[in-house]
Amino acid sequence: MNLALFNKTLRDHWIFILGGSFLMGLFVVVFMFATNSLPMEQTKVWLDVPWIKSLITSLMGSDISSVMTPSGMATFSFTHPVMLAIMIALVFSIASGSLVGEIDRGTIDLLASLPISRSRIYTSVSLALLCCGPLMCVSLWCGAAIGRKLTGQSEIDLGQLVLVAVQFFFVFAFLCGMALGVSAMCSRRVVAITICFGVVLYAFTVNVLSAFWPALKYISYSSFFRYYAPLKIVESHSVQWDSVAVLSIAGAVFWMAGLIVFRRRDFPST
Amino acid sequence: MNVVEISNLAKTYGDVVALRDVSLTVPCGSRFGFLGPNGAGKSTTLRILLGLLRASGGSANVFGLDAWSESTEIRRRLAYLSGDARLYDGMTGIALLRFVDRARGGGGWREATRLCDRFELAAHRKIRGYSKGMRQKLAIIQTLMHKPDLLILDEPTSGLDPLMQQALYDELRAVTDEGRTVLFSSHTLSEVEQLCDRVAIVRSGRIVESGTTDSLRERALRRVVLKRSGGFPETLAVPDGMTIRSRQDGTMTGTWSGSVDPLVRWLSDLKLDDVSISPPSLEDLFATYYREEGNGGG
Numbered sequence: 003m004n005l006a007l008f009n010k011t012l013r014d015h016w017i018f019i020l021g022g023s024f025l026m027g028l029f030v031v032v033f034m035f036a037t038n039s040l041p042m043e044q045t046k047v048w049l050d051v052p053w054i055k056s057l058i059t060s061l062m063g064s065d066i067s068s069v070m071t072p073s074g075m076a077t078f079s080f081t082h083p084v085m086l087a088i089m090i091a092l093v094f095s096i097a098s099g100s101l102v103g104e105i106d107r108g109t110i111d112l113l114a115s116l117p118i119s120r121s122r123i124y125t126s127v128s129l130a131l132l133c134c135g136p137l138m139c140v141s142l143w144c145g146a147a148i149g150r151k152l153t154g155q156s157e158i159d160l161g162q163l164v165l166v167a168v169q170f171f172f173v174f175a176f177l178c179g180m181a182l183g184v185s186a187m188c189s190r191r192v193v194a195i196t197i198c199f200g201v202v203l204y205a206f207t208v209n210v211l212s213a214f215w216p217a218l219k220y221i222s223y224s225s226f227f228r229y230y231a232p233l234k235i236v237e238s239h240s241v242q243w244d245s246v247a248v249l250s251i252a253g254a255v256f257w258m259a260g261l262i263v264f265r266r267r268d269f270p271s272t
Numbered sequence: 273m274n275v276v277e278i279s280n281l282a283k284t285y286g287d288v289v290a291l292r293d294v295s296l297t298v299p300c301g302s303r304f305g306f307l308g309p310n311g312a313g314k315s316t317t318l319r320i321l322l323g324l325l326r327a328s329g330g331s332a333n334v335f336g337l338d339a340w341s342e343s344t345e346i347r348r349r350l351a352y353l354s355g356d357a358r359l360y361d362g363m364t365g366i367a368l369l370r371f372v373d374r375a376r377g378g379g380g381w382r383e384a385t386r387l388c389d390r391f392e393l394a395a396h397r398k399i400r401g402y403s404k405g406m407r408q409k410l411a412i413i414q415t416l417m418h419k420p421d422l423l424i425l426d427e428p429t430s431g432l433d434p435l436m437q438q439a440l441y442d443e444l445r446a447v448t449d450e451g452r453t454v455l456f457s458s459h460t461l462s463e464v465e466q467l468c469d470r471v472a473i474v475r476s477g478r479i480v481e482s483g484t485t486d487s488l489r490e491r492a493l494r495r496v497v498l499k500r501s502g503g504f505p506e507t508l509a510v511p512d513g514m515t516i517r518s519r520q521d522g523t524m525t526g527t528w529s530g531s532v533d534p535l536v537r538w539l540s541d542l543k544l545d546d547v548s549i550s551p552p553s554l555e556d557l558f559a560t561y562y563r564e565e566g567n568g569g570g
Contacts, residue, residue, distance in 0.1 A: 006374035014362065108358035112414070114324055115352035116375045119344040269324040270285075271315055271354070 004118045004126045011130035015096045019134050022092040023141040026085060030145030031152065033079035038153040053214070060213035060227075072157045076146055077232040080166050083206075089138060089174060090202055096134070097181035098194045100127040101264070106191040110269050120265045128182055128257065135174040139167040165241050166232045172249045173230045177202075179253030183260030189270065226252065273300045275335060275422050275453045276321060282329035283316050283477075290316045291477040294330070298455055298470070303448050305468030305485070306457040313477040314457040315355055318424050321455075322352050334422065348376075351418060355426035355457070357411030365395030365402070365410050372414045380417040387413040390439060404431040416443060423447060423454045429463055441467050465489075493527040496535070499546040500524075511538045 012019070049055050058078070079085060101124070104110040113123065143163055150158045181198050188194040205225035212222035222228050229245035276298035283291040291313045298304045308314045319325040320332050323343025332339040334346045360368055369384045388395050391409040399407065408431040415423060423444070429437045444454050444467060458464050464471060465485065472482040481488055496514070498504070503522045510516060513530040528535050528549070539547055 004375060006371055010360075010371055014360075108354075108356060109360060111324070111352070111354035112357075112359065112372075112411075115322055115347060115350075115354075116372065117344055117348040117377075118375060266326070268326060269319070271319065271356070 003129055004122045007113075007118060007123060007126040008130050011096070011100050011127050012133070015099065018092055018095055019137065022088055023134070023137050025088050026138055027141035027145035027148070029082070029085055029088070030076075030079045030142055031149040033082060034076060034146065034149030034153055034155070037075050037078070038155060056213040057210060060210050071236075072155045073159045073162050074233060074236050076149070076155075076158050076163060077166050077236055079146070079149075080142060080163070080170055081230065081232050085142075090177060090199075092134070092138075093131070093174065093177045094181050094195055094198045096131050097127075097178065097185045098191050098198070100131070101182065101185040101260075102188045102191050102194045103185075105189050105269060108271075111271070114269055121261065124182070124186060124261050124264050128178070131178050131182065132175065135171045135178070138174060139171045142170060143167045162236050162239065165235045165239070168241050169230060169232065169235060169246065172246045172253075173226065176226055176229075176249040176253035176256075179255075179257035179260075183256035183258075183263075186260035186264035187267075274298060275300050276304075276455060277333045277336075278317070278321075278330070279332075280330035281317065281320065281327055281332055283313075283320060283325060284328045289477055291320075291327075294474070294477070294479050296472050296479055296482055298453060300453055301448055301451045302470050303444060303454045303456060303468045305464035305471040306455060306474065307459065307461065307464055307471055308457075308474035309459055312474045314474055315426055316477075317474070318352070318426055318455070318457060321424060322347070322350075349420055350422040350424060351415040351420040353411050353415040353423075353425045353428050355430070357407055359399050359402075359407055359410060361400040362398070364398050365393060365406075368399065368410065369395065369414055369417065373417065376418050380419075383419060384413055384417040387416055387443075390443070391436060405433060405436070408432055409436065412440060416447075419447075419450075419452070421452050423452070424457075425454065426457045427459070428456070429458075429460065437463070491529070493529050494532070494535075495548075495550040496526050496528050497546075497548040498524045498526075498539070498542065498544055500542065500544050511535070514538070 049058070104113055114120070118126075143160070146158065146163045147160055150156065150160065180201060181194075184197050185194045188197070205227050208218060208222050209225040209227035212218040212225075226249060229242070229248050231242060231245065234242055274297040276296070278294055278296050281291055281294040282289075294313070294317060306314050306317070316325065320327050321334055321339050323340055323346065326340050335349055337346050339346065360371075363371070365388075369381075369388075373380045373384065387393075391413060393406060393409045393413065395410065395413075399410065402410065408428070412428060415425070425444075429440060432440065441463075444456070447454055456464065456468060468485055470483065471485050471488055473480050473488075481491075500522050504519055504524050510526075511534050513534065514526055514528055516524060516526040518525050522545075532549070535549070
């Protein structure tokens, strides 16, 4: 790793990193206020509507009516589409800005003329991006802790939310691997971002539709959302290590593919 | 000893041939000019030397190391200024120089400060607010600050005012005085003539001329303009080496190649009113190749 490039990557994106992490924590607080203000009976009525139940089950990875506890409700904020959208936007922004963005802007000439091997460029950027993960997870957990304090929901088990945050980190790591891999293979930032969002859209669509259309159940294994099931963690009181393994391996495959291509590719003039 | 050795280098992009069979050597301590019109293959050659592009054929060695597989080792000893110097707009000039210094392992800060003074650069400002000339100065400073053994400069004077151009020439002369090497690409012939001691001319992905500046200048054509009241006879015999370009109202223009002795003897018999013989320049030699390319000669 090259420390100067690692620092530069973090410095280039520090507003996004801190702003995004703060937004995620703030969202958890707001969400907990919102759910706390709703009567539990009202929530149960909504969950009796079949399509709402299916939709939330697809997002949470398990039937929420079986875990209608304050902790169960709090975990919903960790898997809410708004939360995931912030995280995904942050990852794609940094990953594409740091590799394909350099090619797109033409600054790769400066970077690649320094005595830093391509592998080191790739790993320095990757480590900088990966370092944002713990900050986001801590921000999520702190949001839950603040929300718990402010709403007086002392029944919320913060220990369980730590486990959910750990699983969240592996979703983040998978997305980092994929975004860096795609970024390393493209020459235009807009193309890289389009591909990454295409993958996310596919995964989200398959995950949601599989809740309504059983025929899609087998395809749903290709969706990374399937491997992020916070309610299962609440039910079992442990991280879903099989899902963690799938996310880690898939992310590593994308990352390695990106590294191989990045080391061998041409950097044409822009 | 040669710092750069290129042999039968080729680069293709699909069906497009960017370079074919390029061979050249750059001796240690020289100021080597790499001349050619836009799109001739200069930048492609330089990018291969830096390991930014992989050659499709042939070999490129810098400091005796392979330009692709050992490019990191090579880049420790060289610095590159790209033709269109793109910098990190969000940084200040100082932040960029510090980043480059740290990425290179340090040791270049004192020289960077000296160069900022030399090129009169206000490095504390954000690069986003820099003019083209200021960007170019900053790019030059980050290239020179670590005193590399080999400087590869792709059209470095672009955007510089004449005073700063002169300052750059002085710096580059100092570089070679210290035994270091400059490889300098340009399509501005006058600066290559002024600065370089060796030149290669590339056209359509091929080296068409290569040698010392003086030897190439000798092979360049002299422009000859003759004036004679009453005009020149249609049957005027001209010596070998003279090519008549035009005759009009007692004025005849042409070009001369080779030694001037036969030309002077011939002119002495013509009873001329006026004669003008311009010194040979690389521009003429370059224009010859450029014209051929324009005529489909590439």
